[in-house]
Amino acid sequence: MAATPERTASTDALTAMRVIRRDGSVSVFDAGKISVAMTKAFLAVEGGDAAASSRLHHVVTELTGQVCASLARHAGAETALHIEHIQDIVELTLMRGEHHKIARAYVLYREDRTRAREARETERPAPEPEPELSVKAEDGTLTPLDWARVTEVVTQAVAGLADTAAEPVLAETRRNIYDGITADELALAQIMAARTLVEQEPGYSYVSARLLLDKLRGEALTYLAGTPRLADQDEMAESYGAYFRDYVRRAVELELLDPELERFDLDRVTAALRPERDLDFGFLGLQTLYDRYFLHHDGTRFELPQAFFLRVAMGLAVREDDREARAIEFYELLSTFHFMASTPTLFNSGTTRPQLSSCFLTTVDDDLDAIFQGYQNNALLAKYSGGLGNDWTPVRGLGAHIKGTNGQSQGVVPFLKIANDTAVAVNQGGKRKGAACAYLETWHVDIEEFLDLRKNTGDERRRTHDMNTANWVPDEFLRRVEADASWTLFSPDEVADLHDLYGTAFAERYREYEAAADRGEIKVFRRVRAVELWRRMLTMLFETGHPWITFKDPCNLRSPQQHNGVVHSSNLCTEITLNTSSDEVAVCNLGSVNLARHVTRDGLDVERLERTVTTAVRMLDNVIDINFYTIEPARRSNLRHRPVGLGLMGHQEALFEQGIALATPEAVEFADRSMEHLSYYAIAASSRLAAERGTYETFDGSLWSRGILPLDSLRLLAQHREGDALDVDFSSTLDWDSLRERVVADGMRNSNVMAIAPTATISNICGVGQSIEPLFRNLFVKSNMSGDFTVVNPHLVRDLKARGLWDEVMVSDLKYFDGSLGAIDRVPDELKALYATAFEVDSRWLVDAASRRQKWIDQAQSLNLYLASPSGRKLDELYRYAWHKGLKTTYYLRAQSATHVEKSTLRGTDGKLNAVAPSAPVPATATAVSPEAEPAACRIEDPDCEACQ
Incomplete structure (x- = not known):
């Protein structure tokens, strides 16, 4: 069988890999066996006629290459692959390739084989005692594996969790270890063993988290003590206070924490620590904290969860009169997940550089010095995890006169390209990708080029693939859309006051400028049909996910601060509506x-x-x-x-x-x-x-x-x-x-008080759905910067269990139907309605709910809209409906891709675990629709999307 270049490269990377068979023996990886297995699977479904098909040969070759590439991403010099894990990847690859019937038959075949093996095991005589296994230390020395401790840790991990047990986790762990395994691999084997069971029982997400917690405890305690040290949950509960003092002292020595934290009454604040709350995390939440939030030195984490929350609380209370009492009050709120501060606050509270703010909005003036000062400001703000919203409307348009050189302007787009590259270069201290959003008003003469910024075709010098864009739309424009009237585009250097006007004042002044243009008093302008420009705005939103639609007049007319300036844009995630000027960010x-x-x-x-x-x-x-x-x-x-x-x-x-x-x-x-x-x-x-x-x-x-x-x-x-x-x-x-x-x-202490942000990462920490978002899927693989995680809706599982409907067949059906209940006949209609997914719900319900919220909010809300089958008419109706409902902003338009959701396998599909070894993220679960070969719009749970972090 001929090999593709991808397959050849992947196979070469796997030649040194060991494969652990079910009987514990180890063999060399052989990609040919994967080809044979998939060929048999196709033949079992499609029949003998498929055997002679050249298409079958081509498809199997391509799929085998994809399997090998996936395995190679997770391969390491010290890693052995279990046969079950290889079969998981095969199943997932079939699902991704839309070979649903093949994959489903493969699932059922594996289940039958598993039951047959279990039946044979019961008939066999008691096995011979297993050989002693050793664990390899960093210096290469071998010590006997302490299986008793492994058993104790797993037993503690399942304690108090309904429908979980230690036995399957221990059995799976035993099958994935080998003589000479490293300590990190042993910890990973336990975590992996538990998370393979998540899709069958969501409680194993907590088991996985507790096993990761055990690894973290060992890492932190060993680092602080300077010698290997382990502690289980009970032992840690007794020493958490002492640990916290050591942790603060060491972090201050490393210049990671503000020395002021050492001057708190540590006896008083540590008495408030609740070690048992370390057990409240799901796996996704704790893994996210491990990867991105906990303090570390040279890659070694030494901050435990309750220390993290108390550190953040102390940092926020440092200037309070009774700061210990306030720190305890703040800690209670954070550690119980009743409230969660934003990511920059969690990153930096209590540190030597406490940049705690989330969003920054700027206006860029029509001046070369101001433009380049804007780039510098963006870089400095992004360095410590700030998201940026830049108002570019004042910058003159293409063809406008430049007095200083007597030349013509190249417009705003070339400057936006530099802003895009700045966001990429300054990646928020290496913790997450830099992110910015450029805003432009709909009357700007460069608006049509602005709409094309995220296209995958055209002059790359006029494209910004890494920067978000948003339309800042006045009411006057939408009135003309509905009246099918004309719309005039201007260069802001000739109509500068439009930038600061809104409502009736804007509409009147805009009409005056149109009349001036008709009299020949304005040099750079262009007339378009308003509805045609609107259609193009929606077309680009459909094709690239940008620019977003945000509404200038509601943001200003309802702003509490309209006496002191103008809201010229929103922020990166469209929930902030604050005044900006050349003097104020x-x-x-x-x-x-x-x-x-x-x-x-x-x-x-x-x-x-x-x-x-x-x-x-x-x-x-x-x-x-x-x-x-x-x-x-x-x-x-x-x-x-x-x-x-x-x-x-x-x-x-x-x-x-x-x-x-x-x-x-x-x-x-x-x-x-x-x-x-x-x-x-x-x-x-x-x-x-x-x-x-x-x-x-x-x-x-x-x-x-x-x-x-x-x-x-x-x-x-x-x-x-x-x-x-x-x-x-x-x-x-x-x-x-x-x-x-x-x-x-x-009076009021704060000019603005409320805004609903996306909360993608902090909601992961708390184990809930983000923000005001509808349910994405009832079962899916979530991809973010911490890896790939099987996510099951525990509320649905609870209700299905109560009706006796939760079983392996239900899991298989949920995968086959992309996490939707709609096509599963045995599920009652009331559950189908309650657990309807985002693409099964008419987005007008989301707009209605958002409209009701908006009347109470002095800023705005990050509102994603979902369309299962987008069309120009649906987009037009939905966004004009949002305008009529008084919304200030909208955010991403989400639409299903042709491949739908990434399928989960029966034994877990998590592609990586950064607690051990980071690797490249796998594809996200769904993409926005695009007529191009590669959809360019924001994907659901996109690991590179700021909103998803």
Whole structure:
């Protein structure tokens, strides 16, 4: 059988690999056996006629190469592959190749063989005692494997977890170890053994996490002690306080932590540590922390989970009067997953460079010095994990006159290319990819070239493949779209004041400039049909996922700070709406309430929510004073206006807990009421802080100072919109009148209080769905920078178990049907509705829920929209519907790819575990639709997408 170049290279990489067979013997890897096995699988399904088919020969050769390439990515000099793992990759490759019937038959065949082997095992006499195995130390010495400790650690890992047991984990571990295995490989073998069982029982995700925790404990304790040291969970519980003191002392010595942390009353704060909460992580959450958040030195992690949370809490409390009491209060909120601070805060709180802010917004002026200063600002802001939103509208367009050289401008696009490359070069300290979003108003003469920035074809010098883009759309444009009227494009150097105008003032001035153009008083302009430009905007959104659609007028007309400037753009993830200028870089400080921790079967736990929100707002306000500012305009802006963005996550789990299907009026009502309470408590908390600490500097003249709360600002937008252009709900249930009076009397500590961010990574830490997102799949492989993880919806498993429907066949069916219940006949209709996936839900339900939330939010929300079968008409209707519903912004358009979801195999598909050895990420689970060969739009759980981190 001829080999492809890919297969040859992959096979060469595997020639030194050992294969552990089921009987424990070891053989040399042979790619030919994979070809034979797949050929038999095809013949079993397609019949004997396929044997002579040249197509079969070609397909099997190609698939074998893909299997070898996948195995080679996970191969290492000290690694042996188990035969079951190889078969897992074969099955996954068949699934990815859309050979569903072949793969399904292969699954059932493996299950039959497994049962047959188990039956034979019961008939066999007791086996001979297994030979002694040794573990190889770093210096090459061998010591006997302590199987008793392995057994104890696994037994502790399953303790208290329903429907899990130590025996299958130990059996799988035993099958994957060999004489001379390293300590790291032994730890990995236990983790891998547990996670192969996740798809059958979600509880094994916690088992996997606890086994990873055991590895982490050994790594941390050995590093601090200087000699090999192990501790199980019970032993660690007794010594956590002493460990924490050693950890802080060592981190300060390494100049990783602020020496001020050593001056806390460590006896008092360590008494509040709850070691048992180390057991509350799922595998994805703990692996994410291990890879990206825990403090390390030369690659060795020495920060345990509760030390991590306490370090963050102490860092946020460092300037409090009773800082120990506040640190304990903050620790309780973080370690119980009731609230989670944003990624920059988790990275840097308590460190020597506490850059804790999440988002930075800038305006780039039409001046060469300002443009290159903008690049420098982007680099400095991104260095410590900031996401960037850049307003490029002031930069003059293509063909505009340059007075200084008497030449013509090349427009804004060449400058955007440099901004793109800057974001790539400064990768947030090596922790995550640098990320920026460029915004341009729809009247800019370069708007059509701007739409093409993310295309995969054309002049590469005018493409920005690594930078996000967004349209900043005024209401006047959409009015003309609906009226099928013309639209005029201008260069901003001739119409400079349009940049700072919005609402009726913008519309009137814009029409004046059109008349001036008709009189020949404006040199650079172009007329287009508004609906044609709109169609092109939507076409590019469909094809490349960019630019996003965001709405200028709602952002400004409802801004509490409209007395003090203009909102010229949103941020990287479209939830921040703050003023920017040449003098001020807007900064926002984010964190999210875990809504899943604040509901019961009976509904929202409002008392608990109030406690959480009150403490969370205080934590976010503290960020502003503690923060390490890399540029002066950001420091000045943040201290003057003190904006924060309290959001939420776990919304889908909150619905599951109450038994509410997403696509129902009840879900929309819950979105309304839950956000109303969160908004009420957040505004009240900021007002109380103002009474304690003073109002923010520019409070006077703000909407707050005039008693205009977010609900009231919605009426300002309604006044601007004519006729039925705004379709929103004004209902409320709480005592807003008394809160208005309190805000006017006591003021506000923060100019802005709420924003719903994507929360992709911090929701992984907490083990809930991100932000306000719908359920992606009930079973899928999640890919991010920490690897590939089998994700099963535990709520669904619980409900299927209660009905006696959870079995291997159900797992197989979920894989075959891409994690959807819709085609599985034996699942009751009420469960199909409750657990409908994102692409099975009409996105208008998402817009309706977002509209209800938006009336309570002073900033915006990261709202992804989903279309299973996109068309121009559907896109037009959906985005105009979002505008009519009063939304301020939208985010990614998600659409299914031709290959749909990446399938999980029966024995686990996690492609890597960075706790042992990082490797390249495997393809993501779904992509946005594109007519090009390689879809360019954002993919679901894209490991390189900022929103997914």
